[in-house]
Amino acid sequence: MRIAALKTKYNKSVFKLFWLLITVLFLSSCDQKLTGILNPKGIITYEERILLFDSVALMLIVVIPVIIMSFAFIFRYRETHCEGDYKPNWSHSVFLEAFWWGIPCMIIIALGMLTWHYTHKLDPYRKIDGYPVSLQVQVVALPWKWLFIYPEYNIATVNVLKLPVNKQVEFFLTSDNVPMSAFFIPQLGSQIYTMAGMQTKLHLLPNQTGTYRGLDSQYNGDGFSDMHFPVDVVSQKEMEKWVSSVKQESQRLDIVNYTQLRQKSIAHPTTVYAGVDNHLFHNIMHYYMGKGPLKFNSANNE
């Protein structure tokens, strides 16, 4: 008997230790490893995190009491319960119905108002209040790589994006020769789709320097899993330095290079181009709108 009791006690201890280890294992990933919306590095993501937490809190004020009360009822009506409060004929209470329909209705109204407010405030097409647009970037989703064109600097990059800190960036996005894709930098803000023959817009404002992960969050074929890129957020001075260094490169985004980029390739290496046709982005869209073959103005390609 004593051995059996000891065995049971031992098993319980092992079981507790197992759960402790599992908990520690999960918590170990919490130390400075928060990514995406939980570790915001831009104005938009900060607001999105507030919306996420407020919405979850509003829902939890119903969920947690319901869970606690479920246990309270189990505890109250356990086997030893001997109070004479059994009411077999009780069936309806207007007072109670008003409460348990009224509270969820109020929460849904509050959630609706909150979501409506933030949906308009964080509209990707809407410029961020209080900050002038300092940089425009044209983004083209290609199979399976991202092309970034900086029209102001007349440079382009593939699979690498450099942005200045504390400056509002306006993105214009489309895609070429690849199914619908989705441009997403989780730590900086909203995801936005790219579609052939159409232009979508996105406004972001990074407020901390660092390197963040950008990705395609829409499955679009074989090379989808490698269609990601680093986003370097740097100071304005470093940005200018980088632009000057890119301009020193010999490679230009001409028709030959672009035709190669349009071909399918997986895990395409990071590439920079010192010159690009300023009308390339619009010509790509016009091509899909049935306005003739893809035009390439080599005169601007200097």
Place this chain on the structure above:
Amino acid sequence: MSYLFFARWFGLISIILAFGILFNPKNAREMAKGMVHTETGYIMGAVLPIVFGSLAFMHHHAFESGPRLIVDIIGLSMILLGTFRAWFPEQWKKILGEHIDIVPPMFALFGMMFGLILLYVGFISPLIR
């Protein structure tokens, strides 16, 4: 006293009382019955809600959106409930008498809900804003 202090303080009080009532319903029901006929009902139903509600409402600023609004709404609700008890004692006693069985669990439920949202406003919300 800031609205954060109130949220933390009153949130904690609400949660503790809600758990006490939830797991001791018999005691809570007897207390509620006593409240109908004694001055305890006046203190619990009118004085305390008006005092706590006005403390919360002191931090009201034109119902601006955000966590402060929750403190405003809870404070205002408490003032209204306390005022109703103080101005219309007979009606209050009638309502409490009719629903004496469900008042304690309702109090526990609302206490938990208010407590949770106030604790969120007081402790978690400032970290993400």
